[in-house]
Amino acid sequence: MPRAGGSYVKAALRKFAPYTPxxxxxxxxxxxxxxxxxxxxxxSPRVIQALRSGVGENLRLYPDPLSRGARSAIARHHGVGEDQVALGNGADELIELCFRAFTGKGQAVALLQPTYPVYEPVAAVHECRVSRHPYTADHTLPESFAADEAPLKFVANPNSPTGTWLDRQAVLEVVNGSSGVVALDEAYVDFAPEERTDLIRNGHENLLAIRTFSKSYALAGMRLGYALGTPELIAALNLVKDSYNVNRLGAVAAVAAIEDGxxxxxxxxxxxxxxxxxxxxxxxxxxxxxxxxxxxxxxxxxxxxxxxxxxxxxxxxxxxxxxxxxxxxxxxxxxxxxxxxxxxxxxxxxxxxxx
Missing domain, CATH: 3.90.1150.10 (Aspartate Aminotransferase, domain 1)
Incomplete structure (x- = not known):
């Protein structure tokens, strides 16, 4: 006999509050x-033209599963290797891939408060414990955050929804003080005083930077994001991603957008x-x-x-x-x-x- 509605959902999601866009x-x-x-x-008009040129018979074919053309363009832009770039269906997919790759059921993810509201629902889906660290009154990091031994931490910089920004030293202290992966969510960084890809180029092995084409490239409707990190961290994301997570037109748009500086x-x-x-x-x-x-x-x-x-x-x-x-x-x-x-x-x- 069928069970009552809702009882098919796993226990962790029975009181689940999803992110509300x-x-x-x-x-x-x-x-x-x-x-x-x-x-x-x-x-950019160059993006529109590239998309028009990309619409054709090849749409019957699956895209390159690793989006190598887009990865190459992004790598050149940031001065890193192609194997240091992963593509995603928006930055949100890359956030979810971090949970798949670096933490799991019963393990912790360390979050600041307030921060991007997507992190906690994704943690619930993956049945992770959330270790919360409130920002100080002047929007700086609490000392407890860097010391937290969670295998995964998220730092939105600039922060969402406050728009506040952490300087290089503050980010570096978290990276150096953390035993697990630090996912630096830089969705808004192009509007900030600086970015932190210098730490990626310097080889910090536990740092992953997450970017999006939605804001400063005006491509929110395309759902495009990318991550930068060591080849080992990028390989971990590619290990757990869906087979064809970026479509053909998305990859075309990424190249045209990032090349029109x-x-x-x-x-x-x-x-x-x-x-x-x-x-x-x-x-x-x-x-x-x-x-x-x-x-x-x-x-x-x-x-x-x-x-x-x-x-x-x-x-x-x-x-x-x-x-x-x-x-x-x-x-x-x-x-x-x-x-x-x-x-x-x-x-x-x-x-x-x-x-």
Whole structure:
């Protein structure tokens, strides 16, 4: 006789709370969409042209399982060997591959708090213990984090959702103090003062850097990410990945995007300028805004307004920002850096709400 619904699910997932992505309206027209950290610009024209050229009869064939053309282009860009690059279906797949390769059921993963909300649900799927380490009040690392003996640690830098950034010495102390793998999630690093691929080139054998094409390359819809590390760590990721995890068009887009450095740099500079303007506009309206090293800002509304209520009121007026329910960030909003027109619409709507 069939069992009651839900009893087929493994015990670890019966109270499972999956990651909730930012809202994607069914009809995009009319919305000011500043909730999912997408690019304010379209992809490089060279990417569009490459994709058009890539659409043909060869789509009937499976892609190269190791995406060697894209790996080669990424390796040249970062000055590392091709065997130091792994490709993924977005950075999120590479995060999941870290769990497959470096930790397992009953083992620990060390996380900072607050941090990217994807890590904990993936840990639950893999039945890992989560060792939590709250950031200090000034958003620096607690001493306990480097000392944690977990076989896998994640450091989002710049952090999500706060946008705060750790300098080279802070990252180096975690890498040198850790006995397991340190996965440095650099999804937003192109908007930060520095990146940490120098540590990869210097041969730190327990460091893996994770990147995405979704933000500074404007390819969120393609679902492309990559990891950099020693050949041994990259081989471990390839050992546990799906056979054809990056499709033919994705690999084509990756090559065209990373080779158009001029367009990429212009996009990043535009975001930096708009980030400064958005920060000033919010502060002028009484918001507390953390210094950001990402393509978003993290802000707290004036004391007389709740973040959840403000996010809801904005949504009613077709302006989307991100609000997280869980502590310690429930009183804050994360707002994507967009165009000046989008910012004007946001600030104008905020004035209607806060007055």
């Amino acid at each position: 930012g809202l994607q309206p069914a009809e995009e027209e009319g919305w000011v969409k500043l909730n999912t950290n997408e690019s304010p610009w379209p992809p 001029e367009y990429h740099d212009a996009l990043v500079e535009f975001v930096l300028q708009q980030r400064k303007a958005l920060t000033a506009g919010l502060r002028a309206r009484g918001f507390e805004v953390l210094p950001s090293a990402a393509n978003f800002v993290f802000c707290r509304p004036p004391a007389s307004h709740r973040a959840a209520d403000m996010a809801a009121a904005l949504s009613e007026r077709q302006v989307l920002v991100r609000h997280y329910q869980q502590e310690p960030v429930s009183g804050w909003l994360r707002i994507t850096v967009g165009t000046s027109e989008q910012h004007e619409a946001l600030l104008r709507t905020l004035e209607e709400i806060v007055r």
